Amino acid sequence: MVEPTRDPPGSGSPAREQPPAALSDRLGYLLGRAHMEHRSVAERALASLHLGVKEYGALSVLVEEGPLSQQRLGARQGVDRTTMVAVVDQLERNRLVARRRNPDDRRAYSLHATPAGRRALEQANQAVEGAEDEFLAGLSAADRRRLKNLLRTLIAP
């Protein structure tokens, strides 16, 4: 295992070595490496839109399922409400999400994606799909579908 660390802060990717043979049949190693390498491609693709993966995920859920309270938005992704504060702060600063008050419960927000937020999500989806294409370049279209279906089966409750 030892899922390798993310790319170094300063530079680009380090000169990666050959995967250790002792680990190359371990599912944890394969999932960790794939996840890390994909994330690095996806982060680059989203950077031009000033979105991190956390913000992208939250915006996606909000556009599809909103309006939502801040706590519900976090719960949909398994993220603590205290962590959501900074994520929504960031989205609000960029005018992609608006914090309205929920008149039925004035403790909670009613978070709405703005029109600019919906447009940004469309662009971000294209960017992320481009990143997936790049990452999956070595697989046929059928294999890409197979991979996603296998993963979906694994994480289905």
Add this chain to the structure above:
Amino acid sequence: MVEPTRDPPGSGSPAREQPPAALSDRLGYLLGRAHMEHRSVAERALASLHLGVKEYGALSVLVEEGPLSQQRLGARQGVDRTTMVAVVDQLERNRLVARRRNPDDRRAYSLHATPAGRRALEQANQAVEGAEDEFLAGLSAADRRRLKNLLRTLIAP
């Protein structure tokens, strides 16, 4: 995205929700969820052997490729040498790895797996294979091979 957070420190798994539809076709989300859920199963399986995933990975590489210096052992996994100190400390405390001096370069260690370390690795491999079986329970043997092969293709240099 927003690869969900690892299980909470205190409790077991939180009551997970249905995956957000907006993300269920995103490769990053699928890889992140799969990786996290598998890791949680693998950590449980290794806990009875007093091994973490980092220690397991290091021991695996050392048994297969050793003897190695501490820095080389880290480099094989993309891990910084400063991070390896505590990992090898832990393995040495449990008498699974011995730090000998390399007579050709007395700055460096020559790390060796002890006989107990090799025995522990065999047990750990069985435990991790059991964890994989548990995690992959929903897939046929052919699909399990397919999944690993697809992931290997993706991360191959």
Add this chain to the structure above:
DNA sequence: TATTGTTATACTCTATAACTATA
């Protein structure tokens, strides 16, 4: 009394910088 959002704080993980002993 319980809950939403917030802040302050702590904890985990990992890297960078600086030190030592060797080369």
Add this chain to the structure above:
DNA sequence: TATAGTTATAGAGTATAACAATA
């Protein structure tokens, strides 16, 4: 001068505890 291992420290990320406003 450079490198292996070590330590101290800093940074990112996320959680817990405590607080104000509201229920």
